Amino acid sequence: MKISREWATPITIGAFSLMAVTGLLMFFHLDSGLNKFAHEWLGWVFVAGVSFHAAVNWAAFKRHFVSSKVGRAIVAAFAIALLASFVPLGGRGAAPPVLAMNAIAKAPLSAIAPLTGRPVEALVSELKNAGIDISGPDTTIASATGRSREAQGKAIAVLFGGGARD
Known part of the structure; x- marks a missing residue:
């Protein structure tokens, strides 16, 4: 099966919308019904959609690492934030x-x-x-x-x- 922008981009847009809305609802403790379930499990669709979207747009994606200092800086900042998210905070244990x-x-x-x-x-x-x-x-x-x-x-x-x- 050939990866196509025709479906990779809409999957990414739809999954991002779902993740954004359910994530905001959970953040503000307004989630109900299947919001949390959808956020956790359909997040995999988002990962797949982004992977397909990146594959289809590989040349533009690669440019952010090769020729754009701003692009590298932004990606590096998020990589550091991801690493920092694993650092345990003092005094915070279980829920x-x-x-x-x-x-x-x-x-x-x-x-x-x-x-x-x-x-x-x-x-x-x-x-x-x-x-x-x-x-x-x-x-x-x-x-x-x-x-x-x-x-x-x-x-x-x-x-x-x-x-x-x-």
Whole structure:
């Protein structure tokens, strides 16, 4: 199959439009429905479209590296920005929801009970009924479930949702 501007450029334009709109929606926390899914998965269409577009326009693309100092500088700036994006920032770890779930998983049930509005004895009973082996009020979700995120999620759903969710 021959790569053609007739379809490579429209794919690039369409995929860029999708990526720009869904990216802006996600940035401003206005995304809904399939926005995030489309952004993540259809981003591959954008990569393919840009690759095809660059292949079709190779002579112009190459000129930016060979004869244009401004072109090289811009590409170099983005390459540096890409490299810098891998540098970990001090004090920034996991996302806040993950931090909260980890804190809940590591806290004894007696500390979690006031957050749920139910007595610790009721929590122990509900967790046991859900198949989570809790030995008492000082047990943590993490110690009862091990490293299983699925089991921890189930336990947290029991604690805060009033029952196990499948």
